[in-house]
Amino acid sequence: METYYSDDKNVQILVALLKAHGIRKVVASPGTTNMALVGSCQHDPWFEMYSCVDERSAAYMACGLAGESGEPVVLTCTGATASRNYFSGLSEAFYRKLPILAVTFFVSYYGIGNLEPQVVDRSISPKDTVRYKIELPHIKDDADFRFAELKMNTAILELHRNGGGPVHINLATLRGDFPVKELPAVRVINRITCNDEFPQLPKDAKRIAIYVCSHAPWTEAQTKAVDAFCARNDAIVFCDHSSGYKGKYRVLFALVAGQDQYASPLCFPDLLIHVGELSGDYYTYGRMMSLREAWRVSLDGEVRDTFRNLRYIFDMDEQAFFDHYAKNPVSESMAEDEYLNACLAEYARLYAKIPEMPLSNGWIAKNVAPRIPEHCVLHFGVSNTMRSWTFFDVPRSVVTSANVGCRGIDGALSTLIGASLVNPEVLHFGVMGDLTFFYDMNSLGNRHVGNNVRILLVNNGRGTEFRLYTHPGQRLMGEDADLYVAAAGHFGNKSPELVKGYASALGFEYLCASNKEEFVSVIERFLTPELTSRPMLLEVFTDSQDESDALKILKNLETTAEGQAKEIAKNLLGDSGVRFVKKLLGK
Template structure:
């Protein structure tokens, strides 16, 4: 008796079909879909029908799906077989019938090379499927993750927003072995809407907030009540905007090189907001992630996604605030204690962006807004808290070097009576400097330009570029442009545009002029504060910050061995070793 194929992408499809209760399949003959068809024909869970004509098969699926009120799967081979699904899938599209067309194919790389029976299925008509996904041949952990996500998306789309047909293009490597007796378990993601049954929530709960729109009082209150009822902590950064009592900026603790995410991991992490630049806290993901967003899309930033709640955040938090029964918030207390332990031992930092943050973050004028350049500026300032009524932002959507200065200027136009601050590195500044000549620039802006003469991010001690030594400066870090830290270039440019200009190139120089930059009093002119730092000291400062926490010698050795294993084997190798060890 034959069992399941060894092809992982087919295994993922079968496992998720079974988990979703989708059992009816109409199969057309062929070789390219053999791995899928042979795998299910001996599985008593499935009811498989044969139809030689794919056009008839698609219409049969329409009739069966309409009669049963549940999804029906189609399976065809390569060449033009899938083209014949067109009329039936068009019928399914306009009637919102849940038909899942799985079109098997050879690998995508062969498309366009005159290989027999290969056609291009990367683009389909708009009205034959609600969603079309292209699966990979699974060769590593990244391929498997990609495959799991896309199959989950496809199956969930069959009934989403009224339902309709969905297309999966399934490549094969023509494996002829069908000896997998027990189908492996693959990750299942469920989408929850307000009318569905909500899963139970228990254990330690963290809410991770990515970049977030301005919080309304009702949204903040809903999250506060949720946290109080569910022993929850809110992990946020300077793009999150959350100012409630359960929030904590955890980057300084999570960013320690010796930090073990398992020590502080939540049982469930609730993921709200959009993209986050807080790479350090991203490492502290929970054992399971629930995504909450009105768009209902699968966003698996942590690769641990279990549920997607398609609803407003307030609806989600209100539901679990009513069902939660926590009487104390021990998890928040534990996280705060951990952070305080690290903060208490923060040493004196070299003159750098991080040192500037340590001296100024907590002293920004009340009710001001501060923007950050991506990567180094955002990272280093995330290690330090801002005053409660200071708002903050960063261009973490596209996450490019371009535009952070222009976005900052645009924001400053909203309220001419409010102070707006920007922290930006030299490459990003020069990239976008033309906006300073815009005639709408007001006197309410203050720019901190940290000029280290290159893209210092790319030569930081933990960055791959650091292994290149001086070679990294030539192209990777783009050193030597824009006057190589000229003391007059920016000064003359800013002053000629009507800016006030101050500068510093040491801690003593900074102390002599920085009060002007932080003054809460409105200025007659916009102000540019240029601080010249050394890239090597920038790297030293980051290394110092990330190595505040020291482990006992035995733990340090253990951690070092783990890190060495990761470096040598990679993530896939480590996971394989764990499986072999039964862990």
């Protein structure tokens, strides 16, 4: 009988990744549930197979193999109580930091806890037996395949990380045969430390971009390192208002990336270098999901596959990474700032197309962002506020920030106030919507609030995020979304007296505007660059329809035939329909 690899997708991925990561040694105990892995490995000459009937002995054999060879060792057995016998050997491996990869299997989740023969719950292990553990279900589609691929990469990398140690992979398995002659192509993820050989930048990478998400304050040395890297590699730095990077190569690209009917080729670099944490710019972030390859640079060394295309994790300080690749560029003959100049020109071209917009967060951002006083601090609420202001940049001396760690609405006002206490001589502006403001309005009564605080409240009487034309709440429910999804009508339902009375009683200078003329008449006072005697609050009353219309204007500045066709298809079929058609077409 000719036998090859199992038709079990989980096993195929695991075997392919074991080979890609250079793992050869396997200690196998007899059984049925692990047969797909054992059979696949024994018919591939790459693997060194060892048999051991007693699972406890097998675990210690693996310890001896790993300790002597310095190589990872795969340990696999059947279900029932067999895997329980691994614990003593895995404890030994844990304290000796030996790279043992224990692989167990289960038939289905349903059997666990339902008195099915030879089924035990392996979802939890003693703390000092394995340093990392994953459990994966049967693979049903491409999304499951990619997730399994990612998690198995992560597990294998943990065998050596921070000194190394044992890892457990628990897989759902199918009892099929071995008809597969070739393993599937899998994405391999490698972790690079300062002691490893650095990979070369891809020679065919004509466009390289750094994507900086929310980030700790940058040092001058870090900024210089990034600028030197960009200068040597014709690279740019995609930013949002939580990125903090203010060097020469900063690009705010949401206005371009967010176009509904136009996909600028500049949005698709050949290599993306990802630093920082979460993004505050969904539009640029969304475009990055179509990239070929991403490299992650972070001191935490964690696997963060944000863009679904991670190739390397650089477990090191960002400055060390950029210093190395500034000295080792992709090519010695790169064009000087070509990518940067093209991006800046593209942004300027679309910006020049912006027509008059209705009074809205977007209109306010366009008119106020460039006028924020120099050297102040500017905090943003999330959702519609962060989105609207990310279309427009502020002076480079202005420090911008937002609670994008979880992108929740709670605490934006308190965060602004807390930040303002650090340096009472520096103006701290905050821009937020009404739900965000009212959620946290008790913080205005804090006795430490100083005269350096200025709040711009955009009050449209609801969570206008859910009434924008881009949101499923608006598309599926229309005005009915106001009842519970958008939570309209709370907090005085745009009362002209509520915030005025509350803020004034707490010692704030209160300003308000309900139209553009009123806004123009008060904004100069609000933007006074000097500290005033009291904190300020400017309340601007807008309408949800105007907010949606303004966003639609900003996202439809450029139109192409292909973009129009995609937008029509999306409107007719919906998001799920578009995904179905793409799947049929193999895209």
